[in-house]
Each structure stands twice: as C-alpha cells, then as structure tokens.
Amino acid sequence: MTETFYDVLRRQGISRRSFLKFCSLTATSLGLGSAYAPKIAHAMETKPRTPVIWLEGLECTCCSESFIRSAHPLTKDVVLSMLSLDYHVTLMAAAGHQAEKQLDEIKKKYKGNYILAVEGNPPLNEDGMYCIEGGRPFVEILKETAADAKAVIAWGACASWGCVQAAKPNPTRATPIDKVISGKPIIKVPGCPPIAEVMTAVVTYMLTFDRLPELDRQGRPKMFYGQRIHDKCYRRPHFDAGQFVEQWDDDAARKGYCLYKMGCKGPTTYNACSTVRWNDGVSFPIQSGHGCIGCSEDGFWDKGSFYDRVTDIKQFGIEANADKVGGTAAAIAGAGVVAHAALSALKKAKKSDSAEKVTGDN
Amino acid sequence: MGAYETQGFKMDNSGKRVVVDPICRIEGHLRVEVNLDKDNVIRNAVSTGTMWRGLEVILKGRDPRDAWAFTERICGVCTGTHALTSVRAVEDALSIKIPENANTIRNLMQLNLHVHDHLVHFYHLHALDWVDIVSALKADPKRTSELAQSISNWPLSSPGYFRDLQNRLKKFVDSGQLGPFANAYWGNPAYKLPPEANLMATAHYLEALDFQKEIVKIHTIFGGKNPHPNWLVGGVPCAINVHDTGAVGAINMERLNLVKSIVDRAKEFVEQVYIPDLLTIASFYKGWLYGGGLSSQALLSYGDLPERANDYSPANLMLPRGAIIGGKLDKIHEVDLKDPEQIQEFVNHSWYKYADESKGLHPFDGVTEPNYKPEGPNFKGTRTKIDNLDESAKYSWIKAPRWRGNAMEVGCLSRMVLGYLQPKQFPFIKETIDGVLKKLDVPVTALFSTLGRTAARGIEALYCADLQVKQLDKLIANIKAGDSSTANVEKWDPSTWPKEAKGAGFTEAPRGALGHWIKIKDTKIDNYQCVVPTTWNGSPRDGKGQIGAYEAALMNTPLAKADEPLEILRTLHSFDPCLACSTHVMSPDGQELTSVKVR
Numbered sequence: 001m002t003e004t005f006y007d008v009l010r011r012q013g014i015s016r017r018s019f020l021k022f023c024s025l026t027a028t029s030l031g032l033g034s035a036y037a038p039k040i041a042h043a044m045e046t047k048p049r050t051p052v053i054w055l056e057g058l059e060c061t062c063c064s065e066s067f068i069r070s071a072h073p074l075t076k077d078v079v080l081s082m083l084s085l086d087y088h089v090t091l092m093a094a095a096g097h098q099a100e101k102q103l104d105e106i107k108k109k110y111k112g113n114y115i116l117a118v119e120g121n122p123p124l125n126e127d128g129m130y131c132i133e134g135g136r137p138f139v140e141i142l143k144e145t146a147a148d149a150k151a152v153i154a155w156g157a158c159a160s161w162g163c164v165q166a167a168k169p170n171p172t173r174a175t176p177i178d179k180v181i182s183g184k185p186i187i188k189v190p191g192c193p194p195i196a197e198v199m200t201a202v203v204t205y206m207l208t209f210d211r212l213p214e215l216d217r218q219g220r221p222k223m224f225y226g227q228r229i230h231d232k233c234y235r236r237p238h239f240d241a242g243q244f245v246e247q248w249d250d251d252a253a254r255k256g257y258c259l260y261k262m263g264c265k266g267p268t269t270y271n272a273c274s275t276v277r278w279n280d281g282v283s284f285p286i287q288s289g290h291g292c293i294g295c296s297e298d299g300f301w302d303k304g305s306f307y308d309r310v311t312d313i314k315q316f317g318i319e320a321n322a323d324k325v326g327g328t329a330a331a332i333a334g335a336g337v338v339a340h341a342a343l344s345a346l347k348k349a350k351k352s353d354s355a356e357k358v359t360g361d362n
Numbered sequence: 363m364g365a366y367e368t369q370g371f372k373m374d375n376s377g378k379r380v381v382v383d384p385i386c387r388i389e390g391h392l393r394v395e396v397n398l399d400k401d402n403v404i405r406n407a408v409s410t411g412t413m414w415r416g417l418e419v420i421l422k423g424r425d426p427r428d429a430w431a432f433t434e435r436i437c438g439v440c441t442g443t444h445a446l447t448s449v450r451a452v453e454d455a456l457s458i459k460i461p462e463n464a465n466t467i468r469n470l471m472q473l474n475l476h477v478h479d480h481l482v483h484f485y486h487l488h489a490l491d492w493v494d495i496v497s498a499l500k501a502d503p504k505r506t507s508e509l510a511q512s513i514s515n516w517p518l519s520s521p522g523y524f525r526d527l528q529n530r531l532k533k534f535v536d537s538g539q540l541g542p543f544a545n546a547y548w549g550n551p552a553y554k555l556p557p558e559a560n561l562m563a564t565a566h567y568l569e570a571l572d573f574q575k576e577i578v579k580i581h582t583i584f585g586g587k588n589p590h591p592n593w594l595v596g597g598v599p600c601a602i603n604v605h606d607t608g609a610v611g612a613i614n615m616e617r618l619n620l621v622k623s624i625v626d627r628a629k630e631f632v633e634q635v636y637i638p639d640l641l642t643i644a645s646f647y648k649g650w651l652y653g654g655g656l657s658s659q660a661l662l663s664y665g666d667l668p669e670r671a672n673d674y675s676p677a678n679l680m681l682p683r684g685a686i687i688g689g690k691l692d693k694i695h696e697v698d699l700k701d702p703e704q705i706q707e708f709v710n711h712s713w714y715k716y717a718d719e720s721k722g723l724h725p726f727d728g729v730t731e732p733n734y735k736p737e738g739p740n741f742k743g744t745r746t747k748i749d750n751l752d753e754s755a756k757y758s759w760i761k762a763p764r765w766r767g768n769a770m771e772v773g774c775l776s777r778m779v780l781g782y783l784q785p786k787q788f789p790f791i792k793e794t795i796d797g798v799l800k801k802l803d804v805p806v807t808a809l810f811s812t813l814g815r816t817a818a819r820g821i822e823a824l825y826c827a828d829l830q831v832k833q834l835d836k837l838i839a840n841i842k843a844g845d846s847s848t849a850n851v852e853k854w855d856p857s858t859w860p861k862e863a864k865g866a867g868f869t870e871a872p873r874g875a876l877g878h879w880i881k882i883k884d885t886k887i888d889n890y891q892c893v894v895p896t897t898w899n900g901s902p903r904d905g906k907g908q909i910g911a912y913e914a915a916l917m918n919t920p921l922a923k924a925d926e927p928l929e930i931l932r933t934l935h936s937f938d939p940c941l942a943c944s945t946h947v948m949s950p951d952g953q954e955l956t957s958v959k960v961r
Contacts, residue, residue, distance in 0.1 A: 049539060058415050060942045061389045062438020062589040068486075069575040069588070076571050080530075084539040089386045093490045093546035096382035096927055102545040123415075126734045127746050130759075132412035133391055134383050135748035164417065164435040171416035171732075193438065193589055196575075235611070248594060248849035254603040256611010278587040282579045282620070285586030289612070290599035293431055293592070301432070305425040 040208045050207055051106055051114040053145055054088040057138045058131050058165050058174050059120025063155040064090045066193035070200040071280035078200055100134055107148055116149035118159045122180060123172035130172040139180060146181040153187050160188040167301035185212055188219040192295035195276050198224045229266035229292050232274040263307035264291030271296040368907050371917045375406040379750055382927045385934060387487040389439045390941025395751055402924045407916035408753045409900055411760035411941050421890040426452045426882050430593045437943045441589040442475050443871040449595045451878040455865025461847040464597035465671035466837045467584050473830045474580040477628050479872035480823035481636060483938045485570040491932035492643050493563040496548035499532055501557035509558050514638040527565050552922040552929055554646045566635050577628050583617050597849030625834055629827040640820040641801060644813055648802050653812025653933040655915030659689040660768045661776035666870035681870045682780040687768050699866040699877050708762040710905040722764060725879040725891035758902040763893050771911040772874025772898040778818040794821050815936040856885035871895050873938050894943040
C-alpha cells in the first residue's frame with residue numbers, strides 16, 4: 001500500500017506541471033539552484049510518505065501555529081500529501097485511549113522509520129510531573145518515542161534551547177530535548193517560533209534528499225541559520241551610514257533607519273528573517289519597526305533587556321566590531337553623532353552594572 | 363466528597379469512572395475524568411490541568427518594558443493578547459497615555475486575533491466533533507453543491523469541485539495512512555449531519571486551513587511576524603509615514619492597502635463560509651442542547667477594544683464588561699480588577715500551597731507555591747503514573763479563581779450574552795443573535811449550551827470581522843487628519859518612573875477574560891500575576907466544593923458510547939481550552955525552593 005510522494009500529489013489533483021514548479025521552488029528556497037529541481041522531482045516520484053510523530057511538552061503551541069501558516073508548500077499539502085502526520089495532539093481527531101493507541105501503533109509499525117518532531121520541552125523537576133500526558137511524565141513519553149525514531153526535529157526555541165520556561169531561574173527545570181535524548185540525530189530549528197516556510201523547507205529537504213540537512217556546531221541547518229539577520233538586513237546601509245533610530249516614532253523611525261540603538265539583536269542573531277521574512281514574505285520584525293529580540297538564539301531571555309544595545313552584552317565578540325563600524329561611519333557623518341556615541345559609552349558602563357545585578361537576584 | 367449538590371448540579375461519583383487524557387485538539391495538556399451512571403450519563407466531572415511552567419517567577423527582577431515578550435509566550439494560539447494585556451498593565455502602573463493611532467492599531471491586531479482564532483478553532487479544533495469525515499465519502503456531490511449554493515454565494519460550490527474533493531478523500535482513506543484523522547470516532551451515532559453536509563464542511567476545513575494564514579498578515583504588517591508579533595509599552599513599534607521620503611520603511615499606502623485587502627477578504631470568508639456552515643451544522647444539532655454548565659447562572663467579561671484611546675470605562679469598550687451571578691440576567695454587576703474583594707484565587711484542590719487555604723488571594727497579593735501531591739482515598743496509581751485522580755483532594759495544576767466567591771464562565775458566550783443584554787451599546791450583537799435564533803427557530807435559552815457557545819464564537823467572529831473594517835477606516839481617517847503618531851516616549855526612560863508603582867491590564871482574549879497584575883519597584887518587576895481565561899473555565903473545585911465551568915458543562919450529558927468520548931470532546935472544545943495559558947504562573951514567594959537546588 002506504499003504510495004510514492006508523487007502518486008499522492010497526482011491523485012490530489014496536482015498537475016505534473018505544478019509538481020515540477022513546486023520542485024523548482026523548493027530547490028530555490030533551499031538555496032540549491034534550479035539545477036537541483038530534477039533531482040528533487042526524481043526523489044519525490046520514487047519515495048513513500050514518511051510517518052511523523054509530533055510531540056508537545058511544555059510549550060505555547062506557537063510552533064504548530066507557525067507550521068500551519070506555511071505558504072509554500074501549503075500545510076494542507078504537507079499534511080495530506082508529503083508526510084503522514086500520524087500523531088499531533090493539537091490537530092488529531094482522536095483523544096484519550098484512542099490517541100494513545102495510535103501512538104503505540106505507529107511506533108511499532110514504523111519502528112526506526114518515523115521522524116519525531118518535538119515542540120516544547122520536558123520539565124525534570126517534580127519527577128517530570130510539571131508536564132503530564134496520559135497520567136505520566138512527558139519526559140518518559142519523549143524518551144520512549146525517540147528510541148525508535150529515525151531522526152528527531154527540535155522545533156523552536158523550547159525544544160532547542162529551553163526558551164521562556166527555562167529562563168532564569170527555570171523553576172520547572174525545563175530542559176532542551178538534546179539533553180534527554182541520546183544516540184539520535186537531532187536537527188534544531190530554533191526561533192520563537194521558527195519561520196513557517198523554514199519549518200516546511202527543513203521537512204521537505206529531509207524527504208527529498210533522504211538525509212539530514214548539514215548542521216552547524218549547534219545543530220542548526222546551515223542553510224537557514226548560517227548567517228546573521230544583520231548580514232542580510234535591508235536596513236544595513238543605514239547602519240553603515242550611521243543613520244539610526246534614536247527614539248520610537250522619531251523622524252528616523254519614520255524613514256526606516258537602523259534599529260541598532262533601540263536594542264536590535266540582528267547583529268548577534270542567526271536566522272533567516274531578513275531574507276525569507278515572515279508569513280509568505282510580508283514583513284519581519286525590523287521591517288515593522290521593532291528590533292530583533294534574538295528569539296532563535298540560545299538563552300535569549302537572559303541577555304539583558306530587549307532594548308539594551310548589543311554592546312551591553314559582554315559575551316559576544318562582535319559587538320566591538322559593530323560599534324566600531326557604526327562609530328567610524330558616524331565620525332564621517334558629523335561631530336554631533338560622535339558626541340552621542342560618547343554618551344552611549346557611558347550608558348554602556350551603567351547598564352552592564354545593572355544587568356549584573358539582575359542576574360545576581362535570579 | 364461523595365454525593366452532594368452544588369450550583370444546581372447533583373454530583374455523584376459512584377458510577378463507572380472514565381478517563382480521557384490527553385484531550386486533543388486544544389492548546390496544552392488537559393485531562394478529564396467522569397463518572398457515568400448506568401445509562402451512560404455523566405454524573406460527576408473532574409477537569410485537570412496537567413502542565414505548569416512558572417512564568418511569573420521568571421519575570422521577577424526584569425525590565426517591565428520586556429514583560430510583553432515573556433507573557434506573549436504564555437500562548438502561541440491566542441498570540442498577542444497576553445502581550446497587549448502586559449503593555450496595558452505597565453501603562454496603567456506608570457500612567458502612560460498612548461496615541462490614538464496606537465490604540466486603533468492595537469484594536470486591529472486584537473480583532474484580527476479574534477477572527478483568526480475563532481475560524482481556526484471552529485474548523486480545525488472543533489468541527490470534527492460535529493462533522494464525520496468518513497461519512498463525507500458517501501455524499502452525492504451534486505446534492506452537496508445544491509446544499510452549498512442554497513446557503514451561500516461562496517463561489518467554490520460546483521458539483522465538480524465537491525466531486526474532486528471527494529475523490530481525493532477516498533484515495534486518502536484507501537491509502538491506509540489516515541494521519542491526523544486516524545483512530546477517531548467516525549460512525550459514532552452522536553454524529554448527526556447528512557453525508558452532503560459532512561462533505562461541504564470537510565471542503566471548508568481545507569479552505570479555512572489555506573485561508574487562515576492570510577488573515578494573520580495584519581499582525582505581520584504591524585508587528586513584524588505571526589505567531590508572536592512585537593509590541594511596545596507606550597504605543598506600537600511601527601511608525602507611520604504615508605507622504606514622505608522613506609515611507610517604504612514604515613506603514614505607508616501600500617501597507618494600508620494590504621491591510622484593507624485582508625480585512626475585506628476575512629469578512630467575506632466569515633460571512634460566506636463560516637457563518638453558513640455554523641448555521642447548517644447547528645440546524646442538525648439543535649436538539650442536542652447539553653453543555654450549558656454555568657452559562658445560565660454565572661458569566662464574566664472584562665471587556666475590550668477601547669473605541670477612543672486611554673479610556674477603559676465600559677461605555678467606551680466595543681466588547682462588553684460585566685458580571686452576572688445567580689442567573690439574574692437583569693442585573694449586570696460592575697467589574698473592578700483592582701478590588702481585592704472581587705477576584706480571588708483559591709488552591710484547596712490545586713497543587714499549590716497557601717499559609718491559610720481557607721481564604722482566597724487577590725492577584726496583587728498572589729502566592730504560588732507548587733505542591734504536587736496526587737492523593738486522596740480514591741486516588742489510584744503512583745506519583746508518576748496516575749490512573750485515577752481524587753477530586754476530594756488536590757487534583758490540578760490550575761488554581762480556582764472566583765468572582766465574589768462564584769465560579770464563573772468566561773469567553774465568547776459571556777461576551778455575547780452581556781452584549782445581547784445591552785442592545786443600546788451593542789446593537790450588532792443583539793440583532794445578530796436574534797437573527798440566528800430566529801433562523802434556527804430556537805428560544806434564547808438555547809444559547810446556554812455547548813452549541814450556544816459555538817454559535818456565540820461565530821457571531822463574535824462576524825462582529826469582529828466587521829469591526830476590523832471599521833477600525834481600519836478610523837486609522838486612515840486619523841492619518842488623513844494629520845496625526846501620524848504611534849508612540850508616546852515621555853516615560854520610556856526608567857529614570858522617569860516612580861520608585862514603586864502597580865497596575866492592572868486586561869483584554870478579552872478569544873477564550874475570555876484575561877488580566878495581568880504588575881508591581882514595579884526600583885524600575886524592575888517586583889511581582890507579576892496573570893489570571894487567564896482557561897483558569898476560570900478550567901477551574902477545579904474550591905473549598906466549598908463549587909465546580910468550574912468545564913466540569914459543570916459536562917454534567918448530565920449522555921454519551922452515545924461509553925468508550926468513545928465524542929460528546930465530552932464536543933463540550934470541552936466549545937470552550938476552546940488553552941492550557942499553557944491556564945496553568946498558573948508562580949509568584950515571588952516560594953519559588954526558590956526548587957529552582958536554586960536544581961541549577
């Protein structure tokens with residue numbers, strides 16, 4: 001009864017032409033170039049649908065919500081045609097015993113061949129009972145399900161790093177999944193949430209090439225997390241020219257100048273927001289006037305206020321660099337701006353002090 | 363607690379105990395246990411929140427201007443509403459006034475959330491409680507087309523359209539890989555729709571899945587992304603520039619046109635697909651009026667959507683504020699979030715500890731010390747393997763909030779009933795509800811049911827879709843009048859703040875009344891408390907044995923099949939549970955105990 005991916009597309013009324021167009025779009029969005037389109041097409045014509053078990057621990061469901069926003073491919077086509085979403089508590093029709101039975105059956109039937117996608121993370125305090133499913137600690141279900149998975153996807157900041165419930169002092173001891181799952185390949189797709197089209201691209205990449213995307217040292221797909229938001233930001237020329245927003249809704253804000261001084265974390269954040277953008281490419285945080293809060297970075301909740309300039313954060317090596325570049329440009333732009341840079345240096349010293357105090361309290 | 367009577371319900375836990383865990387198609391983790399009598403009628407109901415994250419303690423010591431981002435992550439389904447509540451709490455504490463445009467943009471984002479959330483709830487979280495997808499395979503596409511065209515002008519309604527869809531469904535079912543539709547309750551006698559209505563609703567399930575991603579683009583335009591757009595204390599982060607150089611880096615004419623196209627299409631979808639489907643489904647289920655629970659006796663709404671900026675009085679709100687208790691619909695009580703006598707939380711049956719559990723605590727003075735202890739004479743299982751909980755002991759991660767001592771229902775039904783009772787201020791709500799009741803030929807009391815709750819959500823979606831259009835008109839008119847301001851930065855710098863301040867913020871989240879309470883000391887958060895809609899609705903019992911809204915709504919409902927919890931799901935889903943929201947976040951006292959040790 002195994003059907004190929006292509007069979008499924010065809011019987012769902014998708015024409016060969018649309019199919020090839022989809023392959024070509026996929027190739028482009030993966031940054032592979034159009035030469036790869038025939039390879040993707042061939043893979044899809046010969047592959048059966050892969051079962052996916054999607055588990056949810058301590059989380060807010062923003063990853064699932066993001067996933068269903070995917071514009072290319074459409075979530076409808078992902079769920080009905082590209083994979084078999086066999087267990088997903090937020091979407092599945094069954095509940096209770098029927099849901100638990102479904103999970104058991106899929107684990108047995110596709111032992112070693114299903115993808116485990118995890119949204120959220122397990123809390124370890126109180127013997128794991130800060131997150132209970134079917135009367136048992138979520139962490140047990142997670143470990144059992146991971147044991148027979150082919151690969152594991154860590155959706156979002158929760159599964160990848162811990163996210164908000166793991167922010168200091170992490171009262172439930174919420175723990176990233178790679179700390180409790182061993183011996184399995186884990187692909188981290190961080191962000192709070194990750195971009196919808198990045199999520200579906202990671203999945204289609206795995207289905208298409210039957211391999212994991214190349215990961216960086218932290219376990220993230222290089223194709224989407226290899227560069228900083230700052231590197232590709234359309235406001236970067238304003239940064240280089242020393243043109244900054246100094247206050248919310250000032251003249252510079254209305255002209256779309258750089259948000260670096262308003263605390264933008266673009267210079268230290270690795271994500272695809274400034275290129276793929278959000279919700280079918282409509283915008284991304286910086287384009288809509290607020291700095292990046294760095295939501296795809298490990299521990300982004302505990303690096304000071306979202307409105308502190310990245311210079312205030314000591315652990316990054318590149319800030320001096322960023323400031324220097326901005327400073328040099330400012331020197332050229334005019335002495336007034338240089339004076340402001342001096343004030344900022346003072347502010348920096350003061351802020352670091354208070355930042356340390358906050359950490360101490362926690 | 364054996365057999366006893368509370369709030370007009372006779373509780374009897376002597377019959378067969380049935381457990382449903384996990385409850386699917388909700389946000390977060392929820393468990394329900396019920397006792398059935400010999401006729402499979404629910405005679406006792408126990409609802410348990412099964413997750414806890416502790417966000418309030420995490421907020422302690424942080425910059426109040428950052429709190430919106432933390433609290434927004436309480437829930438990614440009702441994304442944005444916690445952030446809005448948070449910035450309002452901070453603005454209340456620091457007496458910050460926001461510009462008119464900021465208020466209108468916030469309203470647009472909040473309305474947008476309601477429309478999106480209600481639509482996704484109806485089709486993707488709730489519809490399968492009423493719609494049997496497998497039955498759709500037997501439908502006649504031609505008659506399905508006739509049905510669709512008789513109720514709406516929606517263009518996707520030809521016999522060929524439904525035939526194609528049916529063929530896809532058939533092949534999907536034949537493949538044996540049913541994905542999210544596997545192992546469900548298809549064929550259960552509690553499903554009442556004819557195959558043609560099932561096929562039409564299934565088509566719209568898929569269309570709504572495609573369309574919902576368009577609706578949220580309003581959040582993306584103003585807030586940069588969805589889920590979890592960005593907000594700002596003092597206004598909104600997006601600047602407006604429609605005339606000058608650099609407009610492309612701000613809200614400009616192109617952006618406003620994009621918003622316009624979305625609000626128009628959203629209204630069209632709600633009017634031509636959602637509402638006709640709702641009425642069709644309701645017409646087949648109007649004999650199934652179980653699930654009223656507390657709705658005919660105790661309703662609460664904080665109100666939302668200020669017409670003019672900075673005026674949060676009931677007369678200026680486009681969603682009603684008020685409380686009804688004791689079933690007295692002719693008396694709408696004033697609601698004050700800061701009155702220590704009104705809102706209080708109890709923990710007699712929650713896994714938390716108070717020094718004196720005979721008393722409730724107002725959120726400003728809230729204490730949340732976790733105390734996980736599954737116990738009681740009827741508890742079965744172990745600490746990490748729960749077979750049966752005992753409702754006479756502590757049994758939930760949700761606290762029990764009470765309004766003047768009463769368990770309350772919050773949400774769409776509360777808002778729509780409160781609007782219906784005040785036709786002068788809310789003529790749209792009154793007229794729409796009357797129209798729906800007339801069309802279905804049911805009395806007004808039919809509102810107090812599972813179906814009534816589901817209908818109220820649709821009516822509210824219609825109301826909000828209409829308001830979205832109007833709020834955009836208002837925004838454009840204000841810009842045209844020369845006002846482009848979007849943020850008040852007078853108190854952005856913490857050095858301008860008083861040494862100590864406290865405030866409360868509220869919204870009506872899609873699921874109901876949402877409040878945040880903040881205390882600020884030396885420019886940092888000293889205490890932060892949230893009481894959220896699902897804390898109200900999913901509340902466990904209190905010290906007097908009063909049951910919460912979920913528990914009440916499940917009472918006296920017959921199950922067609924004792925081993926298939928379809929009716930339980932139907933009623934719980936009508937509230938749109940959100941457990942990540944409800945599971946109480948803890949206060950500064952008592953949290954260090956675990957956190958320090960583990961790190």
